[in-house]
Amino acid sequence: MKAPSFRYVRPTSLEEALDVLAQADGQAQILAGGQSLMPMLAMRIAAPEILVDINRIPELAGITLENDLVRIGALTRYVELEKSSVVAEHLPLIARALPHVAHVAIRNRGTIGGSLSLADPAAEMPACALALGAEIELVSKSGVRSVGAEDYFLGLYETARQPDEILAAVRFPAARSGSACGFYELSRRHGDFALAGAACTARVEGGALKDLRVAMFGCDDRPVLAKKAAAEVERRGTSPEALAAAAEVLAEDVAPTDNVNGDAETRLHYAKVVFRRAVAMLLESTRG
Amino acid sequence: MDEFVDISLTLNGRPVRRRVPVRQHLVDFLRTELGLTGSHVGCEHGVCGACTLRVDGRAARGCLMLAVQADGCSVETIEGLTESGEIADLQEAFVARNALQCGFCTPGVLITAAELLGRGQPMDRAAIRAFMSGNYCRCTGYQAIVDAIEATLRARLERAASTGDGGR
Numbered sequence: 001m002k003a004p005s006f007r008y009v010r011p012t013s014l015e016e017a018l019d020v021l022a023q024a025d026g027q028a029q030i031l032a033g034g035q036s037l038m039p040m041l042a043m044r045i046a047a048p049e050i051l052v053d054i055n056r057i058p059e060l061a062g063i064t065l066e067n068d069l070v071r072i073g074a075l076t077r078y079v080e081l082e083k084s085s086v087v088a089e090h091l092p093l094i095a096r097a098l099p100h101v102a103h104v105a106i107r108n109r110g111t112i113g114g115s116l117s118l119a120d121p122a123a124e125m126p127a128c129a130l131a132l133g134a135e136i137e138l139v140s141k142s143g144v145r146s147v148g149a150e151d152y153f154l155g156l157y158e159t160a161r162q163p164d165e166i167l168a169a170v171r172f173p174a175a176r177s178g179s180a181c182g183f184y185e186l187s188r189r190h191g192d193f194a195l196a197g198a199a200c201t202a203r204v205e206g207g208a209l210k211d212l213r214v215a216m217f218g219c220d221d222r223p224v225l226a227k228k229a230a231a232e233v234e235r236r237g238t239s240p241e242a243l244a245a246a247a248e249v250l251a252e253d254v255a256p257t258d259n260v261n262g263d264a265e266t267r268l269h270y271a272k273v274v275f276r277r278a279v280a281m282l283l284e285s286t287r288g
Numbered sequence: 289m290d291e292f293v294d295i296s297l298t299l300n301g302r303p304v305r306r307r308v309p310v311r312q313h314l315v316d317f318l319r320t321e322l323g324l325t326g327s328h329v330g331c332e333h334g335v336c337g338a339c340t341l342r343v344d345g346r347a348a349r350g351c352l353m354l355a356v357q358a359d360g361c362s363v364e365t366i367e368g369l370t371e372s373g374e375i376a377d378l379q380e381a382f383v384a385r386n387a388l389q390c391g392f393c394t395p396g397v398l399i400t401a402a403e404l405l406g407r408g409q410p411m412d413r414a415a416i417r418a419f420m421s422g423n424y425c426r427c428t429g430y431q432a433i434v435d436a437i438e439a440t441l442r443a444r445l446e447r448a449a450s451t452g453d454g455g456r
Contacts, residue, residue: 001332005290008310008356036350038313039333048429051310079346103422104403106334108346109353190421 003041010053014060014139020052022141026163028052032114035106054259060113060168064089067253070172072114078102090174093132093181093199097124098196100183101190112166116152119159119222122194127155127217130225131181131199134172138165143230144172167227175245180204182282184274185218195261197225198226199277203285209234213256214278219254219271226253229275238283240276247272295359297348300368301323309325315339317355318365326366326395330424338425340396341408347403366395375402377443381436389427397423401437403442 009028011017031037032055040046054060059121060075065086072081081087081094089094101115101124115125116136129136129149136147138161145171152160161167172241175181185197191231196219202212212230216225232246256267290309297304308317313332318324318341327399330353338448339350341362369375375398381387397420400423404411404419411419418435425433 002316003311003354007291008354024307032359034352034354035334035349038354041311042325042351049392053354055357099418103337104400105337105340105347106352106418106420107351109343130429138423190418221430274440 001042003038004044004047006048006051008051008053010108011054012056014057014166014168017052017054017057017137018141018164020050021164021166024050024052024163028061028163030117030166032117033077033110033154034114034223035074035102035110036114036120039049047053057232058137058250060166060207064232065174067175070173070174071113071169073169074116074167075111076113078107078112082107091132091172092175092200093183094125094128095197095267096181096183097128097185100124100185100187102196106191112170116170117159117161117167117278119153119157120193121220121222122197122218123157123223124183124194124197124217127199127215127223128183129170129172129195130223131201131213131247132172132214134170136160136167137169137171138162139168140165144168150225153222158222175200175201176203178203178205180286181283182278182285183279186274188268196267197276198271198274200230200278200282202282208284209238209279212279214275216250216271216275219250219256219267224254226275228252233279240280243279246271246279247275250275261281293359294358295356298358298362300364300371306355310354310356312355313351313352314341314353314355314358314363315344315350317358318350318363319411321355321443324365324367328368328392328395330392331354335424337400338393338400339393340420342369342399342402342424347400366398369399369402375405378402378405378436378440381440385432385436387428387432387441388425393425393427397425397433401433401440404437405441406444409449410445411438411441416441 007077027049031053063084064071104114134149136152145260147160183199186195197217200214202209214230227250229246232249236242256264327390328338330336334349334352341350
């Protein structure tokens with residue numbers, strides 16, 4: 001369980017890091033918090049020629065609120081998000097999700113950019129990014145481009161980021177008054193990988209939900225917006241019976257396959273459970 | 289062929305300089321290079337928590353950090369925490385309540401628990417369990433571990449309330 005040999009580079013500026021990536025011909029791997037990459041190195045699932053440690057690039061970390069957008073630098077660690085008053089006030093969905101992210105020692109090191117870059121289908125931050133309609137900032141030598149979360153997650157551990165790009169930050173729309181959110185995750189033990197989970201946001205108008213967005217995680221090869229099931233909630237209303245009926249449509253939104261957590265049928269059942277519970281939590285939060 | 293890098297760090301309050309292979313993780317460095325065997329190597333992929341130590345004041349998995357990444361950092365191990373007396377009360381509570389049997393997980397458990405205690409917040413047993421969920425123990429069934437942490441936390445909070453010093 002030892003990492004294979006690699007060349008270690010520790011740039012101190014974004015520019016320097018981009019130079020390394022530009023010359024690496026796709027053979028470099030970026031090391032952020034390392035809480036997933038280090039196990040992958042130990043198990044030799046990852047074996048890069050060059051390891052680019054971005055932990056000493058201060059411009060990649062930090063949380064700022066500007067014009068109704070919260071911009072979070074990629075290197076911002078979970079523990080910083082937990083302590084942030086900006087996150088607590090303006091990103092309540094993230095605040096709710098954080099306690100479910102692994103364990104304290106992992107949250108002390110792990111970064112939001114690392115989670116979004118790895119794109120584990122069972123991870124919390126990608127689902128939150130999708131539910132909130134986040135924009136992901138990708139930087140390369142040729143400039144900065146923004147990719148919406150819906151176009152960013154392409155498949156199992158697959159994203160729109162190119163090998164010469166660094167995920168520099170993620171921008172979330174700040175929660176508006178009248179908006180609400182819910183988050184629910186099933187796991188075998190606190191902090192373990194999710195068997196299934198759902199992160200949702202909506203506007204509440206006169207007791208009805210508008211613009212409901214439910215991002216399902218651990219249910220497919222990537223985080224997926226349950227568009228059909230959310231539309232059913234808007235159509236049928238929010239009684240427990242209506243939510244249960246809406247959840248039945250989930251098979252049209254997510255396609256779980258057999259895996260170690262259960263067969264496809266069981267995992268679809270988990271998806272229905274977390275969908276109902278996350279939307280119910282959203283409703284509960286509006287009753288103050 | 290392994291690449292080597294010179295690093296300097298503060299280890300348990302003392303400066304250390306060494307030349308390390310870049311692929312060596314922090315726990316292997318501490319154990320094999322410096323003889324500090326208090327941090328244990330369990331799963332080596334971040335699951336069991338036996339290698340938990342403290343980097344720049346925060347609990348971290350020693351197997352999920354390269355030694356070269358500790359360059360310029362302050363690293364504290366169970367040896368340092370024991371020497372400083374910071375967790376003497378916690379260690380006494382572990383002994384008093386039989387919160388360890390084989391002891392393999394104990395250094396990591398103590399460091400995570402030290403972080404819990406350092407927050408100075410009241411916590412019920414469920415919250416203590418959630419906080420400690422990243423540290424596996426295969427002997428005790430956790431009950432006695434939670435007992436010891438709960439008792440130490442309560443004693444510190446009571447002491448802080450009576451002296452107003454934050455329990456430190």
